[in-house]
Amino acid sequence: MTGARxxxxxxxxxxxxxxxxxCLENPKPLxxxxxxxxERAPLQAEPERLHHRCxxxxxxxxxxxxQMPLRNSPAxxxxxxxxxxxxxxxxxxxxxxxxxxxxxxxxxGKGDGTFRAAVNYPTQQGPFDIVTSxxxxxxxxxIAVANAATPSNSVSVFINRGDGTFQPAVNYSIxxxxxxxxxxxxxxxxxxxxxVADIVTANGGDHTMSLLLGKGDGTFRTPVKFNAxxxxxxxxxxxxxxxAADIVLILNxxxxxxxxxxxxxx
Numbered sequence: 001m002t003g004a005r006x007x008x009x010x011x012x013x014x015x016x017x018x019x020x021x022x023c024l025e026n027p028k029p030l031x032x033x034x035x036x037x038x039e040r041a042p043l044q045a046e047p048e049r050l051h052h053r054c055x056x057x058x059x060x061x062x063x064x065x066x067q068m069p070l071r072n073s074p075a076x077x078x079x080x081x082x083x084x085x086x087x088x089x090x091x092x093x094x095x096x097x098x099x100x101x102x103x104x105x106x107x108x109g110k111g112d113g114t115f116r117a118a119v120n121y122p123t124q125q126g127p128f129d130i131v132t133s134x135x136x137x138x139x140x141x142x143i144a145v146a147n148a149a150t151p152s153n154s155v156s157v158f159i160n161r162g163d164g165t166f167q168p169a170v171n172y173s174i175x176x177x178x179x180x181x182x183x184x185x186x187x188x189x190x191x192x193x194x195x196v197a198d199i200v201t202a203n204g205g206d207h208t209m210s211l212l213l214g215k216g217d218g219t220f221r222t223p224v225k226f227n228a229x230x231x232x233x234x235x236x237x238x239x240x241x242x243x244a245a246d247i248v249l250i251l252n253x254x255x256x257x258x259x260x261x262x263x264x265x266x
């Protein structure tokens with residue numbers, strides 16, 4: 001277009017450092033039929049050797065959509081990140097996890113594009129993916145982190161106190177200690193139709209997935225394993241129109257679809 005003005009962008013003025021530069025990934029919580037998710041790097045059997053780099057930016061109009069991911073952004077110092085409102089002030093906040101220093105960090109937004117100092121919470125070894133949902137029904141988003149490194153093989157759940165701070169992690173073992181399970185990718189949905197958020201992990205070490213059914217009080221039942229064939233980035237949605245949440249996994253050029261029965265089985 002003749003005479004059209006080129007868009008101009010402000011340079012990033014402030015960086016909130018949590019650990020070493022790694023990546024920022026911004027998946028949204030997944031519920032029921034919502035399968036819209038950003039792309040994630042696949043998890044191999046040795047996730048500590050994998051360093052994926054990406055950033056996804058919230059596109060606030062229309063809601064619950066995401067702009068195209070931007071690649072190779074070394075100024076962003078995380079392994080995975082999410083952007084909900086943790087303290088109920090209407091301003092997006094950030095939570096990140098760092099694989100190397102075994103922690104989850106929360107940065108509360110000020111509303112002007114800057115954030116308060118990070119508050120750090122210990123995880124177990126190798127936190128690789130992070131999701132948020134209201135696990136105890138109090139209206140505040142809680143956090144789950146997949147700890148992919150052996151010997152951890154676990155999911156850490158952090159319950160929001162309602163003010164943007166979190167209770168210490170409750171850890172759920174995915175497989176036996178010191179076995180190669182590597183739960184590295186997460187999705188959240190209601191898989192058994194009880195109206196409570198459940199968690200599924202994709203386990204890169206043995207190509208399974210594990211389902212943790214929520215009890216509605218912020219705790220979860222003992223994980224149940226399913227054969228997935230492959231393990232990598234996941235999304236959930238109702239792919240066959242039966243009202244039950246299904247799962248799709250992708251790794252390299254392979255795709256695996258597991259149709260939910262609506263009762264916590266596939």
